[in-house]
Amino acid sequence: MSTLSFVYLPKGVGAKHGAPINVALVKKKAIERCGLSEEEALEMIVKMIDGPVAINVFDMEAVTTTSDGVVIPGAIITMAAGDMGKIHKEFGVLHMEEIEVTAELIKEEPHLAPLQKLYPGRKLFRGPDPVKKVIPVHNVVMTGKAVNNNSATEVMNVVTMEEMLLPILGQLQAIQGGDIVFAITGGVISVGIGMTVAEKYGRVFPTRQFKAGETAHDSAGYAKTLKANIPCIVAPKEILAGYILDVLECGLIPGKELGCSPAVLSVAYAMGAKIDFENISQRAWLELESVGIYRNLLEQPAIAMTREEIIAQADTIIPGLLDPYRVKSTECFQEISVEV
Amino acid sequence: MRLMHTSLPEFKHKIKGAVIKQSPNKSIKIKGLENLKSAKMQSLRTGRIEESVEAIAANKETVKVEVVVMPRVPETMHTVIVKGYDEKGNPTKAIMEVINIIHPTEEVELEGFAEIEDRRPTIGRH
Numbered sequence: 001m002s003t004l005s006f007v008y009l010p011k012g013v014g015a016k017h018g019a020p021i022n023v024a025l026v027k028k029k030a031i032e033r034c035g036l037s038e039e040e041a042l043e044m045i046v047k048m049i050d051g052p053v054a055i056n057v058f059d060m061e062a063v064t065t066t067s068d069g070v071v072i073p074g075a076i077i078t079m080a081a082g083d084m085g086k087i088h089k090e091f092g093v094l095h096m097e098e099i100e101v102t103a104e105l106i107k108e109e110p111h112l113a114p115l116q117k118l119y120p121g122r123k124l125f126r127g128p129d130p131v132k133k134v135i136p137v138h139n140v141v142m143t144g145k146a147v148n149n150n151s152a153t154e155v156m157n158v159v160t161m162e163e164m165l166l167p168i169l170g171q172l173q174a175i176q177g178g179d180i181v182f183a184i185t186g187g188v189i190s191v192g193i194g195m196t197v198a199e200k201y202g203r204v205f206p207t208r209q210f211k212a213g214e215t216a217h218d219s220a221g222y223a224k225t226l227k228a229n230i231p232c233i234v235a236p237k238e239i240l241a242g243y244i245l246d247v248l249e250c251g252l253i254p255g256k257e258l259g260c261s262p263a264v265l266s267v268a269y270a271m272g273a274k275i276d277f278e279n280i281s282q283r284a285w286l287e288l289e290s291v292g293i294y295r296n297l298l299e300q301p302a303i304a305m306t307r308e309e310i311i312a313q314a315d316t317i318i319p320g321l322l323d324p325y326r327v328k329s330t331e332c333f334q335e336i337s338v339e340v
Numbered sequence: 341m342r343l344m345h346t347s348l349p350e351f352k353h354k355i356k357g358a359v360i361k362q363s364p365n366k367s368i369k370i371k372g373l374e375n376l377k378s379a380k381m382q383s384l385r386t387g388r389i390e391e392s393v394e395a396i397a398a399n400k401e402t403v404k405v406e407v408v409v410m411p412r413v414p415e416t417m418h419t420v421i422v423k424g425y426d427e428k429g430n431p432t433k434a435i436m437e438v439i440n441i442i443h444p445t446e447e448v449e450l451e452g453f454a455e456i457e458d459r460r461p462t463i464g465r466h
Contacts, residue, residue, distance in 0.1 A: 083447045090463060091414055091445060134463065135415045137440045142414050144447030158444045 002034045002340050004041060007175055007333040011051060014332075015182045015231040015323060020162035021052035021146045021155050025175040025333070028059045028077060034340040038078060042093065046082030048338060052146035054155045055080040058175055062123040064168060067153075067204070068259030069111035069197035069212065070243050071118060074172045075125040079152035083144025090134055092143045096151065097129040097201045110257040111197050111212065114250035126199060127151040130206040139203065151203035165189075165227065168203075169235035169243070174329040181234050181324045182332075187224030188291045188320030189232065191215075192261035194223055195284065213255045213279040215287050223287040236326060237314035241267055245307050248273045255280040262293050263318045270317045272304030292319065345380035348373070354386060358393035359405050366397055372409035382466070392459065412463065414443045 006026035012018040024045050031041040038057060045055050057078035064075035080093045087093060099105065101124050106112050115124070127139045128151065135141075140149040147156040153171075156163040165185060173180045194217030198208035210216040217223040234240075244267040252258045254268045256276035265288070268275050277295055280288075285295055310317060346354070352370060359368040373379075389407070397405050417440050424432040450456055 083445075084451060086447060088445050088447070135413065136417065137415055138442075140415065140442070142442070143445055144451075145444055147442060149442075156442070158442055159448060 003337045004034045004036065004044060004340050005030050005335060005337045006045060007177075007329070008049070008336045009174070009233075009333050014164060014233060015184050015325065016229075017160075017162050018231065019155065019164050019233075020157035020160060021054055022049050023155060023166070024049065024053055024055045024336075025171060026055065026057055027175065028057055031057070036340060039093075042078075042080050042082070042087055044338060044340070046080075046087050047085045048336065049082070050085075052083040052144060052157060053081070054146060054148035054152070055082060056148070056152045056171065058172075059123065059125065060175075062125050063115065063119045064125055064203075065111065065197075065199065066168060066243070067193050067196050068261040068264050069199075070247050070258070070264070071112060071114050072169065072172070072243050073119060073122070074168075074175075075123075076152045076168070076171070077125050079141050079148050081141040081143045081146040081148040083146045086143060088141075088143035092141055094128050094133055094139065094141045096125040096127060097132070099124045099126065099201055105200075108208065109197070109199060111247070111252060111259075113257070114247045114252065117250055118246060127201050127203045127206065129201055139206075153203060163230055165193075165230055165232035165234075167232065167234050169240060170233040173235045173239065174233065174333045177328075177330050178239075179236050179326055180329045180332070181236055181321065181326050183232055183234065183324040184322040185227050185230045185232050186320055186322040187228050188262050190225065190227040191217070191223045191287045191291050192263060192320065193227060194219075194287065195259040195261035195264075197257075197259045212257055212259055213276065213284060214281050215284040217287060218283050220283065220286045221290045224290045232321075234321070237318045238311045241311050241314035241318060244268075245271065245310060249307075260284055260288070262288065262291060262320060265293060265298060266318050267310060269298050269302060270305045270310050270313075271307075272302065344383035346383045346386045348376055348379040348381060351381040351386050354390050355393055355407055358390045359397040362394060362397035366403055366405060368393070368397075368405045368407070370407045370409070385466075388459065408449050410446065410449070411443050412460075414445050416441050416443065 006024050009023040011022045056076045059077045060074045062075035078095050139151040145157050145159045147158050153166050194215045196210050196216045198211045254264045254275045256279045260280045356368050359366050420437040420439050422435045
């Protein structure tokens with residue numbers, strides 16, 4: 001007899017209306033330890049949870065990227081949606097595609113260059129292979145009311161029509177029992193999630209559609225309103241700052257190799273790192289300026305702060321989030337164990 | 341019959357008739373086709389649905405039958421046509437756009453049903 005453990009956030013917990021559906025996060029290793037197949041584990045979890053649920057399976061040995069292109073350890077390898085004890089047999093499960101890390105890939109996607117130094121030999125996952133998915137447009141799974149979207153970083157209830165953003169770093173904090181922040185996204189996050197990098201099998205875009213320095217939103221002053229009023233669960237800013245610092249210390253240039261999100265630009269400025277101002281498109285500057293990120297201010301020389309100083313002051317350096325509320329994830333995500 | 345099509349009014353007539361055939365006192369409601377003014381419905385499936393409606397209506401305890409038509413693939417892509425007209429009703433300009441719509445899957449309609457018989461073929465085998 002063995003035990004399958006996972007963490008579980010009940011529907012309704014979080015900022016504003018809270019999580020619109022239940023959320024369960026499970027490690028691939030926890031499934032393997034029980035001798036279960038992934039499918040069997042998902043079935044067990046969905047039967048335990050009464051109501052709509054998003055279930056994400058993590059490979060903590062793998063790596064992924066944030067939407068602005070920062071490489072981080074820990075990746076979602078499977079996303080599922082369940083409701084009323086069932087997972088839809090056609091639309092309920094989607095697997096992320098393993099992407100082989102080669103010199104050619106890094107040439108096409110220079111934001112991955114730090115992988116060789118920071119996470120050598122680790123598997124890379126982001127979104128699914130578009131050829132293998134049934135739903136035509138989004139990287140989404142759904143069963144009944146439950147919708148798990150954008151490669152498992154956004155959940156929705158399609159009946160109440162409420163949604164919540166679950167950026168990858170917040171989920172990684174939750175599955176590891178670290179601190180998390182409940183908040184409303186606000187304008188800065190709304191703009192920032194559009195400052196993507198070109199990625200094959202990306203979490204949102206299947207092809208290398210938008211390059212560093214561009215905006216996927218391309219909505220000028222409207223970008224700050226697009227996702228500004230949505231509850232989210234994110235990592236504390238010092239965690240985000242640490243990962244951005246890791247890749248900046250490897251020499252990545254924001255706006256050229258790394259996305260030009262407010263978080264990346266703010267940390268780069270504090271560190272005194274080079275920013276490719278010219279490569280950031282005018283359309284992206286319009287969106288950045290709408291949330292108070294001005295090129296002329298970033299071009300002013302500043303006293304470079306140390307890594308330790310930036311991490312200690314991350315809450316004031318990185319802009320964004322409305323009404324943030326920091327908690328230990330273990331106070332909100334319940335650890336569930338079920339005998340197998 | 342496999343490659344034939346039935347008109348929308350005839351489809352509705354056949355579905356309603358399948359209930360009345362069992363009992364004129366049982367009610368029937370068709371949901372999900374409200375926006376369709378004209379359409380040709382797959383004849384093979386029209387016949388099968390007619391049979392299903394009859395089977396449900398034949399149950400003595402059943403007094404009300406609902407037939408819900410919903411997207412099989414829960415993210416659908418639609419063309420949106422924005423049209424303008426002048427005072428005389430003549431067309432001024434039209435713009436075509438597209439929108440993707442996410443729908444709930446069938447579980448939302450099946451809540452509470454213990455006996456569910458899934459007669460659908462897998463996607464692609466229609």
